[in-house]
Amino acid sequence: MIKKILIVVDSIDIEDSSGSKANVALINNLHHAGFEVLVYHYTRKNIQLKNINTIGIPEIKWSFLYFLSRGQRVFSRKFKVNLAPFFEKRFGFSFTFFNDTKSISKAVKKESFIPDLVLTLSKGASFRSHYAVLKLPHLHDKWMAYIHDPYPFHYYPRPYNWVESGYDFKQIFFEELSQKAKYSAFPSQLLKEWMSSYFSDFAQTGIVIPHQNEKYTVQNTNFPSYFDVSKxxxxxxxxxxxxxxxxxxxxxxxxxxxxxxxxxxxxxxxxxxxxxxxxxxxxxxxxxxxxxxxxxxxxxxxxxxxxxxxxxxxxxxxxxxxxxxxxxxxxxxxxxxxxxxxxxxxxxxxxxxxxxxxxxxxxxxxxxxxxxxxxxxxxxxxxxxxxxxxxxxxxxxxxxxxxxxxxxxxxx
Missing domain, CATH: 3.40.50.2000 (Glycogen Phosphorylase B;)
Incomplete structure (x- = not known):
């Protein structure tokens, strides 16, 4: 029986994206459902969730990858040249991505909490928490990878037609994820079916966990000047x-x-x-x-x-x-x-x-x-x-x- 859940998530800042809002609602509802929840997050802000044990993951700042990522950023800013596509085509991901995922996996690896389930959550095209847990084989038999959107980008349905630099590396990453994670979860039935058509293991491991209806209390009940409630x-x-x-x-x-x-x-x-x-x-x-x-x-x-x-x-x-x-x-x-x-x-x-x-x-x-x-x-x-x-x-x-x-x- 699942009682303890370790959640590894990119961000719990509800103001940074709709994805983070959805993730925080899911975390809170897991707590409300009676599970013991421990959250590791890479928001890099001091954010605590009410009544939930929340740990911020520090960025590794003394590593070769860190200096490569910052060096690339300084070079691009100074010479107005975007080097990201060049490096991602060769390595699949940015140096920042690699340093971020190492930071996450290092923090999670040290944790003494023994969960019954490890849930990875992400936003946008990040999937950093998923990549980090993929590098921790001892967690795979407890791992639920939550797939919030199609990935890689070239698997989006039309009219989306993005093809990312390093798309082949990203495809290999998700193929491995689909095989190693014991469970996969999707916010919609159609997305589960869509992704299963590309990664067949999702059809066996996947369940649907929709975005959650969390009871949020409005803090400022004054209406903005552009809104007339009588209309x-x-x-x-x-x-x-x-x-x-x-x-x-x-x-x-x-x-x-x-x-x-x-x-x-x-x-x-x-x-x-x-x-x-x-x-x-x-x-x-x-x-x-x-x-x-x-x-x-x-x-x-x-x-x-x-x-x-x-x-x-x-x-x-x-x-x-x-x-x-x-x-x-x-x-x-x-x-x-x-x-x-x-x-x-x-x-x-x-x-x-x-x-x-x-x-x-x-x-x-x-x-x-x-x-x-x-x-x-x-x-x-x-x-x-x-x-x-x-x-x-x-x-x-x-x-x-x-x-x-x-x-x-x-x-x-």
């Missing part, structure tokens, strides 16, 4: 990468306003998050349509979460493609907010799978007319009674809960 507010919170374009959403909202001129007094579309690739387009809408508010940059999680719980509609926007196997990290926050979700996603997507095939407020990402129609339908419901726009999905609340998490771990 029909639609919110998209999160980064908009190149492949995740908001153009059809903006066109759909604009068409909704054209078809419903009186809604200009009531309706507001709010976009919060980094979207540098779309800056020119966003500036146009920001400067020409007063019913649209856009902040191209980060907002504090506390502020965003408070808005998610008080808007009329939360929007989950995904990339246009044949399939989206990702479970967006904001999905649990939107379920917890208990507001209607406007899902803009491919037909085959984890969000649509969970909301259900009969969920009304879903559209393909680029269907402007349907987006406008759905917004109009939501607006009419809001006009009748704003409280009609509650989600009320107890099944999804349970699926994202500490109780379900406890069942998944106990069934290993």
């Amino acid at each position: 029909f507010n639609l919110l998209h919170a999160g980064n908009l990468m190149k492949q995740r374009s908001p153009e059809s959403l903006l066109k759909g909202f604009t068409l909704f306003l054209e078809n419903n001129p009186s809604a200009k007094n009531d309706a507001k579309l709010i976009l919060l998050g980094n979207a540098s690739y779309h800056s020119e387009m966003l500036d146009y809408y920001k400067n020409n349509i007063s019913e649209i508010y856009i902040h191209n940059g980060n907002k504090a999680f506390d502020e965003v979460y408070h808005l998610q719980k008080n808007v009329s509609v939360n929007i989950i926007l995904e990339a246009k493609g044949e399939i989206s196997p990702f479970l967006p990290a904001k999905f649990p926050h939107c379920i917890e907010a208990n507001k209607t979700i406007l899902s803009l996603a491919p037909y085959y997507s984890e969000t649509r799978r969970l909301l259900g095939e009969d969920y009304i407020f879903w559209s393909e990402v680029d269907d402007v007319n349907k987006i406008a129609m759905l917004i109009e339908k939501l607006y009419q419901l809001w006009k009748q009674n704003p409280y009609q726009l509650t989600l009320n999905r107890k099944d999804l609340e349970d699926y994202l809960s500490a109780d379900y998490l406890q069942q998944q771990i106990s069934n290993l």
